Amino acid sequence: MTKDNFLMPEYYNQSKPKKEEILVDRKCYMCGVKAKMGKFERYCSINCRNKATYMDVNAHGIKFR
Numbered sequence: 001m002t003k004d005n006f007l008m009p010e011y012y013n014q015s016k017p018k019k020e021e022i023l024v025d026r027k028c029y030m031c032g033v034k035a036k037m038g039k040f041e042r043y044c045s046i047n048c049r050n051k052a053t054y055m056d057v058n059a060h061g062i063k064f065r
Contacts, residue, residue: 023036030048043049 028044035044
């Protein structure tokens, strides 16, 4: 066995094949635009997400950026 024809053993392959995510038409929480989103997405774009979470109220109080 040389460096050129080395086969990786099966137990080293820890990656699982990703399933195709089902996209559903959802209304954006920030701007109200309907867009195709995944199961846990709630904003149509990164800009909407940034605007909506700018002053995020969490368990530790208001987070200012």
